[in-house]
Amino acid sequence: xxLATIGxxxxxxxxxxxxxxxxxxTNRNLCRHVHxxxxxRTDLAKPEYIPEEQRVLVGDTNQKSKGHGxxxxxxxxxxxxxxxIDEIRRAFDDIEIHNVDAILVAAGLGGGTGSGGxxxxxxxxxxxxxxxxxxxxxxxxEYEGGRPALNGARSLQSFVNKVDNFIAFDNDAxxxxxxxxxxxxxxxxRELASxxxxxxxxxxxxxxxxxxxxxxxxxxxxxxAAEGVSSMxxxxxxxxxxxxxxxxxxxxxxxxxxxxxASQATKIKSLVRRATNSRLTLPCGVSTAERVLVVLSGPxxxxxxxxxxxARQWLEDETDTVEVLVGDDPREGSSxxxxxxxxxxxxxxxxxxxxxxxxxxxxEQIAEQEAAREAKIENLITDENDDxxxxx
Amino acid sequence: MRLALIGVGGxxxxxxxxxxxxxxxxxxxxCDGNVLTVDISRTGSDEHDHVPRERQVTVGDTRRGVExxxxxxxxxxxxxxxxxxxEIRRALDSITxxxxNGVLVVAGLGGGTGGGAxxxxxxxxxxxxxxxxxVLGVLPAADEGGHAAxxxxxxxxxxxxxxxxxxxxxxxxxxxxxxxxxERYARANRELAARTVALFARSDPGPRxxxxxxxxxxxxxxxxxxxxxxxxxxxTTELDTGGGLLSLLRSLLPGxxxxxxxxxxxxxxxIQRLVGRATNSRLTLPCEVSSVERALVVLSGPxxxxxxxxxxxARRWLEDETDTVEVLAGDDPRPGSSxxxxxxxxxxxxxxxxxDSMQRQAVDHERTxxxxxxxxxxD
Numbered sequence: 001x002x003l004a005t006i007g008x009x010x011x012x013x014x015x016x017x018x019x020x021x022x023x024x025x026t027n028r029n030l031c032r033h034v035h036x037x038x039x040x041r042t043d044l045a046k047p048e049y050i051p052e053e054q055r056v057l058v059g060d061t062n063q064k065s066k067g068h069g070x071x072x073x074x075x076x077x078x079x080x081x082x083x084x085i086d087e088i089r090r091a092f093d094d095i096e097i098h099n100v101d102a103i104l105v106a107a108g109l110g111g112g113t114g115s116g117g118x119x120x121x122x123x124x125x126x127x128x129x130x131x132x133x134x135x136x137x138x139x140x141x142e143y144e145g146g147r148p149a150l151n152g153a154r155s156l157q158s159f160v161n162k163v164d165n166f167i168a169f170d171n172d173a174x175x176x177x178x179x180x181x182x183x184x185x186x187x188x189x190r191e192l193a194s195x196x197x198x199x200x201x202x203x204x205x206x207x208x209x210x211x212x213x214x215x216x217x218x219x220x221x222x223x224x225a226a227e228g229v230s231s232m233x234x235x236x237x238x239x240x241x242x243x244x245x246x247x248x249x250x251x252x253x254x255x256x257x258x259x260x261x262a263s264q265a266t267k268i269k270s271l272v273r274r275a276t277n278s279r280l281t282l283p284c285g286v287s288t289a290e291r292v293l294v295v296l297s298g299p300x301x302x303x304x305x306x307x308x309x310x311a312r313q314w315l316e317d318e319t320d321t322v323e324v325l326v327g328d329d330p331r332e333g334s335s336x337x338x339x340x341x342x343x344x345x346x347x348x349x350x351x352x353x354x355x356x357x358x359x360x361x362x363x364e365q366i367a368e369q370e371a372a373r374e375a376k377i378e379n380l381i382t383d384e385n386d387d388x389x390x391x392x
Numbered sequence: 393m394r395l396a397l398i399g400v401g402g403x404x405x406x407x408x409x410x411x412x413x414x415x416x417x418x419x420x421x422x423c424d425g426n427v428l429t430v431d432i433s434r435t436g437s438d439e440h441d442h443v444p445r446e447r448q449v450t451v452g453d454t455r456r457g458v459e460x461x462x463x464x465x466x467x468x469x470x471x472x473x474x475x476x477x478x479e480i481r482r483a484l485d486s487i488t489x490x491x492x493n494g495v496l497v498v499a500g501l502g503g504g505t506g507g508g509a510x511x512x513x514x515x516x517x518x519x520x521x522x523x524x525x526x527v528l529g530v531l532p533a534a535d536e537g538g539h540a541a542x543x544x545x546x547x548x549x550x551x552x553x554x555x556x557x558x559x560x561x562x563x564x565x566x567x568x569x570x571x572x573x574x575e576r577y578a579r580a581n582r583e584l585a586a587r588t589v590a591l592f593a594r595s596d597p598g599p600r601x602x603x604x605x606x607x608x609x610x611x612x613x614x615x616x617x618x619x620x621x622x623x624x625x626x627x628t629t630e631l632d633t634g635g636g637l638l639s640l641l642r643s644l645l646p647g648x649x650x651x652x653x654x655x656x657x658x659x660x661x662x663i664q665r666l667v668g669r670a671t672n673s674r675l676t677l678p679c680e681v682s683s684v685e686r687a688l689v690v691l692s693g694p695x696x697x698x699x700x701x702x703x704x705x706a707r708r709w710l711e712d713e714t715d716t717v718e719v720l721a722g723d724d725p726r727p728g729s730s731x732x733x734x735x736x737x738x739x740x741x742x743x744x745x746x747x748d749s750m751q752r753q754a755v756d757h758e759r760t761x762x763x764x765x766x767x768x769x770x771d
Contacts, residue, residue: 068493073610149717179700181695181703184700361717366717380552380742384755385755388758
């Protein structure tokens, strides 16, 4: 698949940056077009792989932002982005749309720019192009507090309504324990990037390796067309190193073929099972998935047709849907065999429920405080019997 | 964040001077040279080391009643700045608001000029600029007397509704009791200056010093936007050289992180304790933390020392303690720094015992004053 990838806000831009890093490290070619859009000049200086000219600063002439972000305020984020929508449309004019199959917008939903501005960007893209628009959205962790939860719960509704598929990443499920602030985000973004790139880059490697279960972008689009919220799983295993492989081949040891095939089939099936039961980007009930996409990537010699078939069978039983697509992405010379699983249109995600509850509480508390604000300030600056007059 | 700095009255001017003195060596620009002091005086003076002479405006020099300044007379100060408004207006033209995020008016609220002229100036600046106008106000210590308390109590009633937010500094807490007068105030001013710079002025970041969650001026503006009174807390901890060296070695060895659980746990605990210290015992204006409407916390220090878990639990602790969901948290990596610092901004604090006691002192003073006058002028 060929993507135009757009990061909105600080978290979104960093994810896109890591996606480009991962694809360049693994020789993939998924993101044909990248953009980072932000309201904070400082944060736009951070990406390492997004070219300077592909970074768009919005709201720098806006009185509330002036190029310094939106203060984690989802409303200001939406307002600033709407005000500069012409500039964004001009930037999107550069997308060579005949060269991309879909558009992916990455954003964090807890802040202001991604959560408020993201849906505005998606509206513009849906308007301009017929290609599907997907979102990769990061749900704020519970520990991030009430305001991000409120931003996230509100933003989630807009995102899900506007995109063709919303791929969720739950910060809570992915929080590592012993790290510095910087490392924590880096690691989560890398995990997320490797999953999404492995999944969506299938079928776009190069012309020499023709995949046996060739998958093209329309297959991926079909799985994602289920709409709703999706979750990803991933598992990888090391494969025999190159020298041994060569020896085997030169040795011409064909006697073990059937045994090899059986063990390879088991290997594929258990890998897919491991990926499905792995820590999902959004923990959810696997059986609730409406459609499933699996991409196996690794040395083509590892792809056992029997294994793929039994993995598919297993997934059909597990998810109770016949819409299971398993494709392979041959990567000659790779030392890893990886399975990436996309569970499309899942339900029963506990985290979304707790996020919404947290948001409702936050909203009530904020409203209470706002209502009492003026009276409390007045009370503070006035003495008990109102004997003291203001100076002016 | 860039703010125009306007010091009003003697105390206000001295704090502005102290802020300028902190700005320069730390390379953290708060005002970019957009500075002004306004005072009422018969003799124009040049008493500030870090404010250029042409940025020190003196008004009221031809006015009857102005001897050595307004001498604590707020109403006189109000009249004087109103009459000399054009002169102040001209001086304000030297400030380039285009590149700034707002204005910070610094004043001692117990003084005649600071508390009276300051209130007028805040009103005028609000009419003049679209950007927020903040006040950094110094409350008089109880031993500065009833008149100072009355001035401050009256001034608060005008300044707080007029300003976008009023950050207060309580001299009662910060001015030591025994040292010689000049030095004890100078020390308090330096403390206030250091906090102001730490809160508002980020150093211009190189790529290595951009935090994962950089606090930008919009975050501060949003935190302060409920208005009312704000208080700033700050605590620092020196990194012992052993730990610093260890973490330096650790940072040089890729992939060696996370092996030492106990060390990391200590880091997390250290950061939470630091934020607790900043919030509870080192506020510019002691207040009931649970009365806060919005809060912001910034952690600065070497990136290797900023534990993610510590950061998260400190933020969460602050949310519980302040009983508000509006808590923004940011990191401010300072590669090579030998300290970790937590700066906490508590916005719209509404339970402040010190303001209550000051108001009582003011009311008592007013009553005594009236009684004395009644004795002086029997009808």
